Amino acid sequence: MSAYEYDAVVIGGGVSGIMASLTLASKGFKTALVSRGDPVCCLSTGCIDVFSHSDEPLSGIRALLPDHPYSLVGEKGIVDALSFFSEIMEEAGLPYEGDPGRNRKILTPIGSTKCTCLVPRTMAHADMPSNEYLHVISFQGIKDFFPGYITSRHRNSTYSVYDAGVPTTLGIAARFDDASFLDAFITWLRGLEIPHDRVALPAVLGTIDPASVVEKISRAIGRKVFEIPTLPPSIPGLRLFRALKRVMQNRGIHLYWGKEITSVERQGCTVEAVTLATTGRAKRVQGRAFVLATGSFVSGGLFAGRDSVRETVFDLPVFVPVERRDWFNTDFFSGGHSIERAGVRVDRDFRPVESKIDNLFACGSILAECEIMSLQCGHGLAVATGVAAAKSCAQGLS
Amino acid sequence: MTTFEHCVRCTLCVENCPVFKVNPAFPGPKQAGPDAQRFRLDGERSVDDWVKLCCQCQRCQVACPYGVNVSEIILKAQLKYSREHMSPFAAHLFANTYHLGKLGSLVSPITNAVTSSGAARKIMGVLGLATNLPMPEYRFLSLNRGRRRKGRRRSSRKVVFFHGCYLGFNRPDIGRGIRDLLSGLGCRVVIPGQTCCGLPALGNGDQEIAKKFARKNARMLVEYIDQGYQVVYACTSCGLTLVHDYPEVLELPEGRKIAENTYNVHELILDLLENDAPDVAFGEVDRTVAYHIPCHLKALGIGYPAAGIFEKIPGLKTMILDDNCCGLAGSYGFKKKNQQTAEKLGTIAASAIKALEPEILISDCGACRMQLGHYTGLPALDPSEVIIASLEKGATKKSRRKRRIS
Numbered sequence: 001m002s003a004y005e006y007d008a009v010v011i012g013g014g015v016s017g018i019m020a021s022l023t024l025a026s027k028g029f030k031t032a033l034v035s036r037g038d039p040v041c042c043l044s045t046g047c048i049d050v051f052s053h054s055d056e057p058l059s060g061i062r063a064l065l066p067d068h069p070y071s072l073v074g075e076k077g078i079v080d081a082l083s084f085f086s087e088i089m090e091e092a093g094l095p096y097e098g099d100p101g102r103n104r105k106i107l108t109p110i111g112s113t114k115c116t117c118l119v120p121r122t123m124a125h126a127d128m129p130s131n132e133y134l135h136v137i138s139f140q141g142i143k144d145f146f147p148g149y150i151t152s153r154h155r156n157s158t159y160s161v162y163d164a165g166v167p168t169t170l171g172i173a174a175r176f177d178d179a180s181f182l183d184a185f186i187t188w189l190r191g192l193e194i195p196h197d198r199v200a201l202p203a204v205l206g207t208i209d210p211a212s213v214v215e216k217i218s219r220a221i222g223r224k225v226f227e228i229p230t231l232p233p234s235i236p237g238l239r240l241f242r243a244l245k246r247v248m249q250n251r252g253i254h255l256y257w258g259k260e261i262t263s264v265e266r267q268g269c270t271v272e273a274v275t276l277a278t279t280g281r282a283k284r285v286q287g288r289a290f291v292l293a294t295g296s297f298v299s300g301g302l303f304a305g306r307d308s309v310r311e312t313v314f315d316l317p318v319f320v321p322v323e324r325r326d327w328f329n330t331d332f333f334s335g336g337h338s339i340e341r342a343g344v345r346v347d348r349d350f351r352p353v354e355s356k357i358d359n360l361f362a363c364g365s366i367l368a369e370c371e372i373m374s375l376q377c378g379h380g381l382a383v384a385t386g387v388a389a390a391k392s393c394a395q396g397l398s
Numbered sequence: 399m400t401t402f403e404h405c406v407r408c409t410l411c412v413e414n415c416p417v418f419k420v421n422p423a424f425p426g427p428k429q430a431g432p433d434a435q436r437f438r439l440d441g442e443r444s445v446d447d448w449v450k451l452c453c454q455c456q457r458c459q460v461a462c463p464y465g466v467n468v469s470e471i472i473l474k475a476q477l478k479y480s481r482e483h484m485s486p487f488a489a490h491l492f493a494n495t496y497h498l499g500k501l502g503s504l505v506s507p508i509t510n511a512v513t514s515s516g517a518a519r520k521i522m523g524v525l526g527l528a529t530n531l532p533m534p535e536y537r538f539l540s541l542n543r544g545r546r547r548k549g550r551r552r553s554s555r556k557v558v559f560f561h562g563c564y565l566g567f568n569r570p571d572i573g574r575g576i577r578d579l580l581s582g583l584g585c586r587v588v589i590p591g592q593t594c595c596g597l598p599a600l601g602n603g604d605q606e607i608a609k610k611f612a613r614k615n616a617r618m619l620v621e622y623i624d625q626g627y628q629v630v631y632a633c634t635s636c637g638l639t640l641v642h643d644y645p646e647v648l649e650l651p652e653g654r655k656i657a658e659n660t661y662n663v664h665e666l667i668l669d670l671l672e673n674d675a676p677d678v679a680f681g682e683v684d685r686t687v688a689y690h691i692p693c694h695l696k697a698l699g700i701g702y703p704a705a706g707i708f709e710k711i712p713g714l715k716t717m718i719l720d721d722n723c724c725g726l727a728g729s730y731g732f733k734k735k736n737q738q739t740a741e742k743l744g745t746i747a748a749s750a751i752k753a754l755e756p757e758i759l760i761s762d763c764g765a766c767r768m769q770l771g772h773y774t775g776l777p778a779l780d781p782s783e784v785i786i787a788s789l790e791k792g793a794t795k796k797s798r799r800k801r802r803i804s
Contacts, residue, residue, distance in 0.1 A: 004672055004706065032701075037463030038410045166422045170412065174419045177746070208750070233409045242721055249718040252709065258460035259699035278699040280641025280657030300463060 006032045006254070007397055008390075009274065009287035011261065011313060012301065014039035015379050016364025017293030018244045019081070019386030020393070022088060024291075025251045027394045032254040032285055034261065034276065039241060040299050041379070045229035046203070046236025047106065048096070048118035050082070050380030055103050057117055057380070069367040069381060072348060073388045081387035082118065082380070092243035095121045095211055107200060107228050109145050111153030114229075117380060120236055121211040125198060125226040133196035135159065135223075137189070141167030144231040145202045160192055169204050173235045176206035176213055186220045194223060203227035203236045210239065256285060261313050269358045271314070289359040289393050292316075292352075293386060296343065296365040296372070309342050314360065316352045319345045319368040336374030343368035349396075350389035359396065363389035400465040405432035411458035411468050416723035417451055420742040424451040427458035431468040434475070444479040452476065453727035453736070454601055455693035456638075469697075473600065473647065480603025488526035489602040492729035496594030496611065499567035502536040509536045528737040531726075534568045534768060541566045541573040546589040549581030555674065556586045557666065558622040558629050560615070562636035563594050564764035572780050576632055576663060579786055583670045583678070588627070590618055595636040598729055600643060609648050616644060616652040629660040632782065634695040634762045635728060637662055641698070662695075664703035664762075664781060671707070681791020683784060684713040688756035690747065690770055691720035692763035693727070704762065704781035711788045717754050722747035724761075726769035740769070748773035760784060 010021040013035025024031045051070075054060035061070045061078065070078065082100050089096045098104065098118035105113035106126035119126065128134065134157040136147040147159035162185065164172045175181045189199075205213040205227055218225040229236050248255065259276040265284075266272065273286040294301030294313060302318065303310045309318045320342045327339035345353045345368045350361045363385040365372050372378045411427040412418055418426040430449050438444065449472060458468040480489070491498070502509040512518050513533035523529045541561050557580060565573040573589070580587045592615055599608035619629055619640075631637035640660050645653025671678060691702055708716045725743025730736050751759060751774050759776040761767050771778030 004668065036465065038414065038461040039463070040408075042410055042413055043408060168418070168422070168426075170415075170419050171422060174746070233413045238413050245721075249720075254701050254706065256699065256701045257696065258462075260465060276699060279638065279697070280645075280660060283700055 004286065006030050006285070006287040008032075008289045008291060008393055009034060009285055010291040010293060011035075011274065012039075012293035012295060012299070012364065013037075013255075013257065014293060014295055014299060014364060014382060015041050015240075015244070016295075016382035016386035017291070018248060019085065019383050020291045020293055020363055020390040021248060021253050022244075022251065023084070023387045023390035024394060025248075025253050029394065029397060030252075032256060032287065033248065034256045034274065034285055035258075036260040036300070037258060040295065042237045042241045043232040043234055044237040044240070044379070045114070045116070045234065046120050046240045047114070047116040047123065047229065048082070048085070048098070048379040048383065049115075049376045050078070050100055050103075050117035052103060052115040052117070052376035053374070055115075056101060057103055058101055065369070067369050069346075069370050069385050070377070072346070072350070073384045077388050078380070078384045081384045084387060085383045086118070088247050089243060092247050093209060093211075094239055094243040097121055097124045107150070109149065109202065109228055109230055111150040115376070120227075120239070122203065122205060122214045122227040122236070123229070125224040126200070126228065128198055130154070132156065132198060134198045134200060135192075135194045135196045137162060137199060137201045139164045139167070139172055139202065139204070142169065142172065142202060142204075143167065145228075150200075158196070162188060168233075169202065169230055169235055170233055172204040173207045176204065176210075177208050182213060182216065186217060189217065189221055194221065196223070198224045198226070200226055200228050202230045203234070204230070207235060207239060207242075256283070259283070264314055266357070269356055271357055271360055274313070289361070289397055291389055291393055292344070292360060292362040292366060293364045294366055299365070301366040302343065304339075311344055311366070314355070314357065316344050316362075317354045319343060336371060340371045340373050341369050343370060349392040350385070351392070361389040361393045361396075400467065402432035402435040402466060402471055404464050405466045406464060408463070410461045410463060414457040414461040416455060416457065416725065416743050417453055417739055420746075421451060421739045424448055427452070427468045427472065430475070431458065431471040432466060435471050438475060438478065443482050444475065446475065446479065449475045449479055450603070451736070451739070453723065453725075453730045453739075455723045455727055456697040457693055457723065460696050460699070470646065477600070477603055477605050481605070485603055486526050488733050489604070491525070491527075492732065493599040493602040493604040493607050495598045495729065496563055499536065499563045503538060503540045503567040506536040506538040523734065526734045528732050528734050528740065530737060530741060531731065531769070531772060534564070534764075536567055537570050539570055541570045541589055542591060547587070548577050549584070549586040551586060553584055553586040555584060555670070556625070556627045557588070558619065558627045559587055559589045560592060560595070560619070560629055560631045560636060560640065561589065562631065562633040564633060569764065569780075572632070572782060575786050576782050579667070579782060579789070580630070580663070582789070583667065583675050585670070588622065590622070592618060595639040596648065597635055597639040597643070600639070600647065601728055601730065605648070612644055612648050612650055615640075616650050616656060619656050620652045623655060623659045628666070629656065630663050630666055631660065632663045632762065632780070633764060634662070634692045634698065635765075638694045638698055662698065662700055662703055664707055665700055667785070668703045668706050671710070678789065679792035680711045680788045681793075682713040683711050683788045683791070685758055686715045686756050687717070687758045687760050687784070688751045688754050688776075689716050689718050689781075690722075690724065690751060690759060690761040690766055691718060692761055692766050693723050695762055696720055704760075704785075707781070707785055711784070714784070714788070717756065719747075719750055719754075722750055724763075724766040724769040726765045728765055731769065744769050744773040751776070758784075
């Protein structure tokens, strides 16, 4: 069955692919997004790390080598893309705060801090001076959130535990969506008569409108309240993804979810369609241009074989910096690993080099030289390159 | 082929599980599926009675980025459990919804009076049925009675309509609307005698009954496919059963052929509009609608074709919601032990819809419409009803214009 031709088909449902499709749709192009499952962003803290290697992300980026994907986007491009992201989150009802010029350090469940740039409003007060007093609230039976870790590092802190009736992050978050549960919780919280200025909770304060939940609690107890991101299942990651998806659907982007791409139809130097392994019968999704945002090894955009690295959809040439025996550093946590530099190399227009395809653009962590782990720039790079690749794609389309 | 061994335990399935969200007794798809699968051995009796708390919405499977067949693993574990244990009465009852429907529609006035009476509700409670929801009404003039062929005999587009039990017995008016809609777009439509797709039996642990139903349908459908017909379904759960469960779970030899020749009705209409009948005039429908995507439409992976048609209707403002399961999940929510879960999920899904302040609720699935119509108090329509309303308006405008010209 021949169908519907889209102007652009974005492959990959992570932050990068979503930002690319939103950019294309905002320019009036009929856009589809294809994803084989939910993105890794659902497992993330929901924070946007732009460049956590230094306190000032933009100046840190300026010092990067010219072949880093950030250098292709340029400082203005990065700042514009991040403000486009913030606008979208505002529209989605999940407002973000932060400044690309300065990083903030937010509290983690083990009491250490994580350096990041944009944070959901529920974490706005998470960047706290070390001399301030803190009260931590935990929940009965919740996994991987032990206030003792925090109090042992922050001598100025205390904690209490609430019984929400369920021990799981998702279960508790669903309860916070219910106004009567929230009221009962607030009554309990008031009864504690917390003397400290700040109150921290694991990030389980609702799935729908967490900013309002935090505000309601803050107002009721007159304290600065903030969330601490937890291990997966991560509620802030889920909120981020769902909010972005909602905006995509409001803007008429068609989603094809949950099925892998099995083949690609090419005509000379042009990709015409991709075929999805839909239940029962394969589904063709036709487009005039394609954006590849399938991610790196974890997301399945790249596949490491015994002695080669493969790009999984178009079989594009992949840049691998060193021999396999040198892929990893002997020290896991410092210095980074050479394999992080592997990926698809692109030109200034985000077209994969040596691919012999004219209507294909790539963005996100599949790009070569991005070193996401050591530079800690995952979501920021996804946003910046997603928007930039989509702009190039839009130019190619018109 | 991806198996439970490919699970990397990322918990994306857990984030998407509606039952896990509201019922702490269910350990979630990761544990019920891939984790527990390591310990399920042939010849060893199942002990995991909580596996039956899964409502088979398949959201876990859609979410899994590694292609693990999470809900299929759970379904097979449910079937294994049911084979080895006595099933409760309600399960036997719901496995046979087709026969109930047949009888219910034959004596529909009596059925409708009885199911809504207080005494009957008490008896239902004793039998393990949920009593908080109104039972669906039955219609005498089912799709099996009435005109079963329509459209030009020589048309190049020949479709056989698999309407399923709900449109057949409860809403034959929608079924007849779809028949006329397809024939109006140039198809030759046939509504042959058919039985239940088999999903209620699978969902209630009775693989044998499911297979009996499936074999009967498969024989009939293949006969039409061999004559150049395409199979069309409107109920997304029937559709998923035809294209997924017939070949994969029930392992019918004809399964593959059926799967390859079966289309969602709106997928087909969208194609007809793009290729065969591009000059169809849609009339204005000045309404704001919330389109609740049934879990099984999501699981089909074909996108949301009805939304593509809605874009062509002037004045129609559509808001898509695809993050919530309505909680009824076929017969799941009609069982007393699931009543609370279904109620909570129904309330969650309904409040998400009401927050958008729509005038009408739309969903492809009869069960979703029943549940969410009840919890939102909104009129709940099938997408085809909206499309038909728009086309009727467009047609009158067109004929008026023609008259004026002549």
